[in-house]
Amino acid sequence: MSQIQAIHTAAEGDELQAQGRQFVTFTVGQDVFAVEMLPVQEIIRVPDVVQVPLTPPALNGLANLRGNVLPIICLRTLFNLETREVDDSTRAIVLNLGQPLGFVVDRVASVIMVEEEQIEPVTNVQATIDTQLLTGLLKQVAGHELVMILDFAALVRDSFCQNDVLQRAVAASAGLTLGSGEGEAEEETSDELQLVSFAVANQEYAITIEDVQEIVQVPEHIVSVPKAARHVRGVMTLRQRLLPLVSLREMFCLPGQATDERSRILVVNLAGTSVGIILDSVNEVLRVPASQLEPMPPMLARDQNLAEITGLCRLQDGKRLVSVISAERLLQHQAVQAALHATQEDQQVEEDNLEQEDSVDDEEQLVVFRLGNEEYGVPIDSVQEIVRVPDNLTHVPKAPGFVEGVMNLRGVVLPVIDQRRRFGLPSIEGNDRQRIMVFVINELRTGFIVDSVAEVLKISRSLIEPAPSLSSEQQRLFGRVANLAVHKRMIQLVEPRQLLAEQELDALARVA
Structure with missing residues (x-):
């Protein structure tokens, strides 16, 4: 889903927040x-394996996972x-495909909640992408425009099911038949914890996945909360609501550190209350028998x-060693409560202001x-x-000089x-903040590269006035x-239909 479509979708109601499916990227x-x-x-983490002779190269070998034989596939x-x-980044994702199989990946990025619209x-992309091993695509998630949903069952069938040697090796070692339900591993008992693990100051922590609403990237700009405790980093907007952000480093009295591209925000939700916890990185999803969870030593518990x-x-x-954090106790922390209180006040003020503006003016x-x-x-x-x-735009020979290139957009x-x-401005080197804004001008879809997209803003029409006429093109x-x-800002309003002249539209049509 595009950013603008996401804005429209979120505005239709917070009830959409409850809908969605979880994916591991x-x-x-x-x-x-x-x-x-x-x-x-x-x-x-990738376990040690016993290599099996005469098997396909993709099978690293067989590992022992808590007494069970686990084929490891690269x-x-x-x-x-x-x-x-x-x-340190390499991981094995263990899937149950009729039997447990471990698939080695370069890095596990995050656990995300995806709405059906994304x-x-x-079937919509068969013309441009080989979809034999895909079940679909995720749009605009985890900082990526498109993420491919891999069909592991089809991958196994395509790569291994015709290999008799592999079948015999796996069946003899694990007592299972690849891709079938026979000899299926016993279902996990209910006394098992599913935890999202993460790192803070080189220490590993975890929280039960039921209390995790989603995992998002740290925004470029965080709005600070006046007179807040040092644990409170500020607030961000998430699905049209203000989300308070607190630093787990500072809550635990650990040395401070600036956020980077690995930093994530773990959105914890309990009884309708949400708070964002800033972490150094998110590691993986753990399944741990409840018997392996030990209580805190009495001396530390005090x-x-x-x-x-x-x-x-x-x-x-x-x-x-993984320390398990209680979401309930975390939300009771004085710093979190202060952040929630400040955010609720800001949210109420913002809603009151919007109501007043709506009643006074369009x-x-x-x-x-x-x-x-x-x-x-x-x-x-x-x-x-x-x-x-995109990293590379395709340059079209003999295209008009104002065309930077073309890209394949779905x-x-x-x-x-x-x-x-x-606009007659000097060129700059490409960077991660640049975006392409897509308009339809005279039924022709055209993208314009801008330095960054700042925000979606509601402005009272009483604050909009005619621009001074400095030239005919500027006025147009x-x-x-x-x-x-009041905010010491002046925003020039662009008329999208005037971004291209008639002859330029004709030239673009030929390029497209």
């Missing part, structure tokens, strides 16, 4: 894939990629600074973007979607224009301006 080589949470038994080898040494059926930690899991023969809803130090706005209804700039050739060049493009004097 992971990388193999340069590609990002996803698998639905349902068949995922656990995510583990996805890099299956995808004909160059093999690499196992490192799932693209595989320490008020450790009140949120309810138990310890000793994994890998005690070499790996509003316009704008998408605000930046070019250099200036802000521009376009009506939200004119924006079809907002997408990331099977449609999209001409892309550098908005800086259109920027006929109005929003003067937000």
Whole structure:
């Protein structure tokens, strides 16, 4: 789903938040894939294996997982990629496909909640993507434009089911037949904990997956809360609601650290109350027998600074220690309560202000973007979607000079224009903040590269006035301006239909 479509969807009601499916995203080589949470038994570090002679190269071997034989399959080898040494990021995703199978991936990225509207059926992309091993695509999730949903069952059938040697090896070692229900592993007992594990200051913690609403990236800008405790980083907007953010490092009196690309926000929800916990990184989903959860030692249990930690899991023969945090106790922490209280006040003030503005005057809803130090706005209804700039645009020979290139947008050739060049601004080097805003001008879909998309803003029409006439072209493009004097902001409003002249539209049509 595009960013603009997501804004519209979220605005239709918070009840959509309860709908969705959970996926685990992971990388193999340069590609990002996803698998639905349902068949995922656990995510583990790559275990030592016993190699089986005369088996396909993709089968690393057989591992012992708590007394059960687990075939370990390398996805890099299956995808004909160059093999690499196992490192700290490498993981094995254990799936139940009639029997447990471990698939080695380069890195497990995150656990995400995806709305049905973000799932693209595989039939819609057969023209441009080989869909034999896919069940669909996820749109605009986990910071990626498209994430492929891998069909592991089809992958196993395609790669192994015709190999008699593998069948005999797996059947003899595990007492199971690959891809069938015979000899299926016994169902997990109910006394098993499913935990989302994460790291803070090189220590590993976990929280039960039932209390995790979702995992999101840290936004570029966090709005600070005046007079808040140092644990409270501020607030962010998540699905049209304010979400308070607290730092687990500072709550646990650990050394501070700036967030980076690995940092994540774990959104914890309990009894309708949500709070975002800033973490160094999210590791994996663990399935741990309840018997392995040990209570806190009495001496540590009396320490008020450790009140949120309810138990310890000793994994890998005690070499790996995971502290389990109680969501209920976490939300009772004084810093979290202060953040929730401040956010509730801000939310109420914002809602009251919106109600007052709606009753006094009409509003316009704008998408605000930046070019250099200036802000521009376009009506939200004119924006079809907002997408990331691909690493490489395809350059079309003899295309008009103002065309930067073309890209494939879900099977449609999209001409892309550098908005800086259109506005006579100096060019800049491409970066991660740039976006392509897609408009339909005279029935022609066209993308314009901007430096960044700032926000979606509602502005009272009383604050919008005619722009001073400085030139005929300026007047045609920027006929109005929003003067937000209180915030010391001035936003030039762009008329999207005037972004291209008639002859330019004809030239673009030939390119497309």
